[in-house]
Amino acid sequence: MYTTExxxxxxxxxxxxxxxxxxxxxxxxxxxxxEPKDWMPEAYRRTLTRQISQHAHSEIVGMLxxxxxITRAPSLRRKAILLAKVQDEAGHGLYLYCAAETLGTSRxxxxxxxxxxKAKYSTIFNYPTLTWADIGAIGWLxxxxxxxxxxxxxRTSYGPxxxxxxxxxxxxxxxxxxxxxxxxxxxxxTPEQKRMAQDALNRWWWPSLMMFGPxxxxxxxxxQSMRWRIKRETNDELRQKFVDITVPQADFLGLKVPDAALxxxxxxxxxxxxxxxxxxxxxxxxxxxxxxxxxxxxxxxxGKTAPGSAxxxxxxxxxxxxxxxxxx
Amino acid sequence: MASLxxxxxxxxxxxxxxxxxxxAGAPDPVxxxxxxxxxxxxxxxxxxxxxxxxxxxxxxxxxSLANLSLDLIGQxxxxxxxxxxxxxxxFHRDVLDFRNCWLVEQPNGDFARxxxxxxxxxxxxxxxxxxxxxxxxxxxxxxxxxxxxEVAYHRELSAxxxxxxxxxxxxxxxxxxxxxxxxxxxxxxxxxxDETLQALIDRGxxxxxxxxxxxxxxAIAAVLAEAKLEVPADQRPILGGRRGHHSEHLGHLLAVVxxxxxxxxxxxx
Numbered sequence: 001m002y003t004t005e006x007x008x009x010x011x012x013x014x015x016x017x018x019x020x021x022x023x024x025x026x027x028x029x030x031x032x033x034x035e036p037k038d039w040m041p042e043a044y045r046r047t048l049t050r051q052i053s054q055h056a057h058s059e060i061v062g063m064l065x066x067x068x069x070i071t072r073a074p075s076l077r078r079k080a081i082l083l084a085k086v087q088d089e090a091g092h093g094l095y096l097y098c099a100a101e102t103l104g105t106s107r108x109x110x111x112x113x114x115x116x117x118k119a120k121y122s123t124i125f126n127y128p129t130l131t132w133a134d135i136g137a138i139g140w141l142x143x144x145x146x147x148x149x150x151x152x153x154x155r156t157s158y159g160p161x162x163x164x165x166x167x168x169x170x171x172x173x174x175x176x177x178x179x180x181x182x183x184x185x186x187x188x189x190t191p192e193q194k195r196m197a198q199d200a201l202n203r204w205w206w207p208s209l210m211m212f213g214p215x216x217x218x219x220x221x222x223x224q225s226m227r228w229r230i231k232r233e234t235n236d237e238l239r240q241k242f243v244d245i246t247v248p249q250a251d252f253l254g255l256k257v258p259d260a261a262l263x264x265x266x267x268x269x270x271x272x273x274x275x276x277x278x279x280x281x282x283x284x285x286x287x288x289x290x291x292x293x294x295x296x297x298x299x300x301x302x303g304k305t306a307p308g309s310a311x312x313x314x315x316x317x318x319x320x321x322x323x324x325x326x327x328x
Numbered sequence: 329m330a331s332l333x334x335x336x337x338x339x340x341x342x343x344x345x346x347x348x349x350x351x352a353g354a355p356d357p358v359x360x361x362x363x364x365x366x367x368x369x370x371x372x373x374x375x376x377x378x379x380x381x382x383x384x385x386x387x388x389x390x391x392s393l394a395n396l397s398l399d400l401i402g403q404x405x406x407x408x409x410x411x412x413x414x415x416x417x418x419f420h421r422d423v424l425d426f427r428n429c430w431l432v433e434q435p436n437g438d439f440a441r442x443x444x445x446x447x448x449x450x451x452x453x454x455x456x457x458x459x460x461x462x463x464x465x466x467x468x469x470x471x472x473x474x475x476x477x478e479v480a481y482h483r484e485l486s487a488x489x490x491x492x493x494x495x496x497x498x499x500x501x502x503x504x505x506x507x508x509x510x511x512x513x514x515x516x517x518x519x520x521x522d523e524t525l526q527a528l529i530d531r532g533x534x535x536x537x538x539x540x541x542x543x544x545x546x547a548i549a550a551v552l553a554e555a556k557l558e559v560p561a562d563q564r565p566i567l568g569g570r571r572g573h574h575s576e577h578l579g580h581l582l583a584v585v586x587x588x589x590x591x592x593x594x595x596x597x
Contacts, residue, residue, distance in 0.1 A: 060387070067382035071375065074588035074597035075415045076405045079378070080398060086381050087394035094387050132588055132597070182597075190595045 016041045028229050033159035036102035044228055047221065048158050049103045051230065053110045056096035057121040059089045060114075065129045066138055074132060081178055082135060088171045095167065099160040123284040124207045133186050133196035134204070139179015141201075141208040141246065147172045148242045149212065157229035180249065187253040201250065202258045209273075210281045212239040218278075244270045334516065334565040358527050359465070360411055361427060362534055365570055367407030368428035371418055372578070373449060374400030375585055376436055385439050392485060396446065399478040403471075410467055419589040423579050424572035431514035433569075433578045437507060440493050440500065444507030447486035451547055452518045452537075454483045459535035468533065487551045494555025501557065508552075509560045516565030519544075524570070 020039050027034065034040055063086050070086060073079035097107045113119035124142055129135065150172065153165040186197035213219055213235040225231040243262075250257050261274035377397035384390030408414035431449050436442045457479050460472035490508075493500040519537045521529070528534035549559055568574070588597070 063382035063390075070378045070381050071584050072587050074419075074595075076401060076408070076418055078597055080401050080405070083378050083381060083394055083398055083401070087391060087398070090382075090387055090390050090394070094391070097387075185597055189597075190592065192592055193595050 025227075028157045028227075031155070031229070032157075033162060034157050035159045043224075044230070045103050047225065047228075047230060048161065049100055049105050052096055052100040052103070052158075052161055053105065053113070054120055054122075056093045056100060056110065057114045057119055058125065059093035059096060061121045061125045062142075063089050063093075065125055065127065066135055068129045069132060069135050072132070073135075078182075085139070085175050085178060088175065092164075092168050092171070095164040096161075099158075099164045102160050117287075120285065122211060123281060124211055126284050127203065127207055130203075131196040131200065133183070133193070133200035136179050136182030136186055136197065137200035137204040139175050139177075140183050140249070141179075141204050142211065143172050143175040143179060144246060145208045145211040145242055147176060148238050148245075152232035152238075155229070155232055183253055183255075187255060197253065198255050201255050205258050206276060206280075209239055209242070209276050210278075212236070212242065214278065214281075215276075240270055243273050247271055334567045358524055358531075359533060361524050362528050363407050363411035364417070364425075364427040365429075367404045367411060367417070368426050369432050369449075369453070370400040370407065371404035372426070372428045372581065373432035373446075374398075374404055375581060376432065376434075377442070377446075379436055380442070389439070393442075396482055396485070399475075399482065403475050403478070406471055406475075410471075415589070419586045423574055423582065426572060426574065426578060426582070427570055428574075428578075429514065429517050429569045430566055430575055431511060431518065433575055433581060434511060434514065435577055437510065438503055440503035441507035441510055443486050443489040443493065444504060445511045446482065447490045447551070448508070448511050448515055448548070449518075450479055450482035450486055451551075452515075452544055454479045455540045455544060455547075456535060456537065459540070463534070464532035490551055490557070491555040494552070494557040504555070505557055505560075508557065512560040513563040513566050517567050517569060520567055520570070522570060 021041055024034070024038075024040060024044075034044075066082065066086050066089075070079065070082050073082050097110060100110060101107055110119065114121065129138070147169060150165050150169050154162055154169060156162045156165065183197055186193040186200075189197075216222060216234045216236045219235055222231060222234055226234070247257055247262065259274045261272065263272050264270075265272045374397045377393050377400065380393045381390065381397070384393055404418070405414055408417045411417060431445060434445055436445075454476065457472045457476040460468050461476060463469050463472070490504060493504040495501070519541045521536065521538060525534055525537075529536045552559055589595075
């Protein structure tokens with residue numbers, strides 16, 4: 001999944017050693033990867049820590065809306081696929097926390113920031129999953145938007161993040177196909193299934209467009225992030241790409257994209273589309289959402305711990321008591 | 329443990345079950361029943377573990393619980409497909425026609441109870457599948473040859489957690505002891521041999537679980553000793569799952585599992 005850039009307060013500090021900064025910028029401009037032990041400007045480190053940790057949090061919180069349907073998946077095949085898919089998201093979270101840790105913040109600190117509400121995650125995961133078609137729509141649209149965002153990140157300037165993205169993108173591409181396959185079954189199914197499919201598209205379309213973040217003119221970090229090759233394409237460029245690719249997919253399903261302004265523009269070779277309701281976006285960011293996923297997680301409630309967490313002596317009293325625990 | 333009389337309903341109360349679609353036409357009703365016993369054990373436990381997905385106490389545990397669940401759902405799919413139409417069997421039978429043991433349908437409780445249940449079950453399942461690789465039934469041999477490797481890992485992983493929690497903090501030890509105690513009364517059912525199972529044993533299809541009960545009890549005791557935990561006191565055994573008599577929990581579990589195919593019987597997903 002993907003995290004939108006939510007913090008508008010990051011200021012670029014020019015207090016760094018000019019020579020080091022110049023050498024750093026030259027490396028980045030030459031498309032070299034920056035590695036954990038390399039010198040980097042503090043603002044670069046901070047921006048990346050924020051972005052990668054928000055991305056990791058989004059993967060983890062993103063497990064919840066889809067996890068909501070694992071126990072109710074309608075066939076053995078669908079159950080196994082969905083479980084494996086949601087498990088993949090946990091794996092993505094794990095790679096990303098590891099990548100962020102190379103910048104000097106521990107996973108515990110990042111999780112604490114998530115639970116306290118200080119750290120954000122992608123707003124899309126605060127929308128509820130009402131029917132099985134939502135599982136199709138999330139794979140198709142939300143993972144589709146995530147891929148659009150993440151493919152350029154395979155070439156992002158920070159090495160550990162870029163390498164994590166290579167694997168994540170491969171898996172997300174499978175996720176998107178499984179989502180679209182669910183949509184095909186629903187769109188060609190009974191009238192009730194078609195209704196669920198259209199309703200899911202209606203509800204997930206606009207939040208998916210919001211996943212690319214605010215319009216370029218309101219995205220103050222974009223210029224610096226592009227310069228540092230943390231970002232490789234602007235929010236609006238990616239959003240346009242997503243619309244151009246996704247609309248024909250909706251047509252193929254026989255579903256209607258819920259945007260009266262949607263129209264093919266021959267001249268620009270892309271679709272014109274309506275304006276995203278950014279009021280809605282920011283109110284969801286501020287927690288005025290139907291589902292508040294971090295509040296779902298028992299660990300986020302003051303005075304409560306996650307089920308079983310208190311029982312986990314993770315730093316083993318006796319490590320390797322019966323051979324080394326295997327990786328999951 | 330045999331000193332306490334088991335809790336069970338008269339066998340006559342259950343009959344052969346009302347689910348007539350595949351069983352009526354099944355060429356070998358006894359074998360069919362065995363496939364359901366094995367398949368339902370895996371299906372129901374896989375479903376229980378899948379409830380943890382996204383809610384594991386730490387990320388690595390979340391991943392490993394999903395792995396266990398995926399293995400079990402995969403096993404259930406093979407077994408139920410061999411018995412008939414896998415989806416129909418999973419989504420269109422009611423409680424009386426499910427053949428799983430009581431242990432697997434028990435609620436997850438906390439992480440310690442989940443791991444205690446998995447330890448007690450997978451230790452048994454591993455010993456069973458190991459012997460099933462020498463069954464007279466070709467399908468079961470092929471099935472077990474693959475599944476035994478998965479279950480060996482389940483057994484090892486759950487034993488690790490029993491030790492880690494048992495010999496961990498005061499709280500983790502207390503919770504693990506409670507988890508074992510909760511699940512302990514469902515262990516004797518794993519070694520019960522009824523008429524159906526006896527027929528399968530006689531034909532060389534099913535292993536006789538009584539033959540590995542001592543080995544099982546020793547294996548459990550060895551892990552508990554390492555975990556610095558007591559073997560729970562014997563309780564009155566609870567039987568009946570293999571004949572369709574279950575705890576109330578199973579009905580609720582099935583209501584969740586079967587909601588979509590039952591609500592939209594004409595739909596293909």
